[in-house]
Amino acid sequence: MNEERLRQFAALVAKWSPRINLVSKGDLPHIWERHVRDSLELVAHIPAGVTRAIDLGSGAGFPGMVLAVATGIEFTLIESDTRKAAFLMEAARILGAPVRVLNTRIEAAKTVPAPLVTARALAPLDKLLGLAAPHLAENGVCLFPKGRGAEVELTAARAVWHMEAERFASSLDAEACILKVSQIRHVGTSKAAAP
Template sequence: MSHERTYGAEAFRADTGVSRETLERFIIWRRLLSEWSAHTNLVGRATLDEFWFRHALDSWQLVDLAPPGTSRWLDIGAGAGFPGVAIAFGLAGRAVPGGRVTLVESIGKKAAFLRAVLAETGVEAVADVICDRVEALEPVPVCDVVTARAVAPLEKLLGLMAPYVENGAIALIPKGARHAEELTAARKSWNFEASLHPSITSDEAAIIRIERLSRVR
């Protein structure tokens, strides 16, 4: 049995220092994931056994990477809520002044799931769901941080994030073992400043921080 499968709620709490209230929100989220996955394609059922490490901890690490004073987040292609729902729990648990995360998800069933999670965990005051494609949003939401997990290759993803980064936001993008290749490919179309933060859930993965983004001319 892998480390991911043996890693549970208490290990997550020990590693993150979250409160009991925040931990309970994660527990509710996991239960809803299990219930909804019976009829809605949210995550691979096999990964539910790895929820605490592969999904919860992997998402939570972004909360601690945000610059001081960060309050407004945007999660593109929010899917089952990784990392947007975890960010909502962080904003609520830490009582971040003006804290809010907008989860953008174009598939109606997934958007309905996200709304159910936010309602049952009591974090609707710091999070909302928009059921639409991010490129169709008008006006463009204002945010300090824009993020997306497992949505598209970096080169394409930067096109979706450009309106926000050009407006002063930073991008925090979890990527897997091929992150260096994706950065090289993206630089053919984009100019940007990038820094890498090692992932705490994989030696091969990283969170890419992107700033000062513009098209190559």
């Protein structure tokens, strides 16, 4: 992990945030604890050998930019907000991060499906799987940090999607967890597909 570059990234988020609302005002003094460390929790769950990934709805770069800097995995960050996408491009340039930014909606993004897809605070799981499925390679894995509603989201998603799902406790927050989801198939179809 490259802590110096991650600290540099947190400082960039703090600098740009008052102008373009990257994180809430209350989170400004806690970017490292609430956003960088939270993103780093995913590192332990990334399958060995992954070299390419896609982060959906990246916002200020959590978790995608943090994971790219920490692991060297090449990340495509998809973010529809033009000002946030501009921030992500500039941060990647300054940090020399292995990141490309697509300033578009996830539903319209043209990607080569990746073996790893991440997303934090984007949508409930049933909707999230529909957004992720077109960008996930065969036998790929999704990592989604979730809050206390994870079990309810899983139950709702299982009505629409067949999947393999594991749930890992967060070491930072007793109510949070990480969902590791793979083999996503829309109920009623035999292959991976958006509903």
